[in-house]
Amino acid sequence: MNHEHLLIILYATILIELFTAILGTVYFWKYKNTKLHNFIYLLWLSAINEVVTGIFLKRLLNLENLEYLYNIYYVIYFCLYFVIFKKYLLNNKYKITVSVFIYTYLVSLIINGFYQNYITDLQIVPYILASCFLIIIIIMYYIEILQSHKVLNIKKNLLFWISIGLLIHSVGSIPFRILRNYYENLTDGDISFLTTVILTITMNTCFIIGFIWSDKKQQY
Secondary structure, eight states, X not given: OOHHHHHHHHHHHHHHHHHHHHHHHHTGGGTTTSTTTTHHHHHHHHHHHIIXXXXXXXXXXXXXXXXXXXXXXXXXXXXXXXXXXXXXXXXXXXXXXXXXXHHHHHHHHHHHTTTSOTTTSOOHHHHHHHHHHHHHHXXXXXXXXXXXXXXXXXXXXXXXXXXXXXXXXXXHHHHHHHHHHHOGGGSOHHHHHHHHHHHHHHHHHHHHHHHHHOOGGGOO
């Protein structure tokens, strides 16, 4: 696949992220008074990060070594999602587990700094660790849902759709993140890029379905 086609796919993906953020703003009335109100900041953070870093700085200004911006983005990204799910979990053991995950992730960032440069390298191990933590947290959320009356109206709950999108993205990105960074000679760059695009589009599609289909009364 040539460079022009890859750029078109990249721009289309970023447009979908922008559309998701805009739609999340339009439907903000559904969840503005819930524990999910911070989700809108995550949507805009993701969209703006891609526009500023992926297009303006990297493509238009041809700047390199922007990994530090992605490292900062991922710290905010994971910590906010951890906090959002922690607010919805009822089991105290689950809440404590999430707190442990947050501190472990932050400690891993510090330790990984001795092996990878924060400015020039993406923090791989902390990313993989945080993704695994997020998967576990989502599973804990599902366990609680299945054990409560909330399961009856789960399709109308926005957090349910958010969790599906995050779960798919996290499960799909971990193996490719490992292969791309530790076994780069075994992976095709185009395949890795397209996989990331598909996972991002799938995740945002789940978010969009959640915004449209969810019911304000079911945002527990």
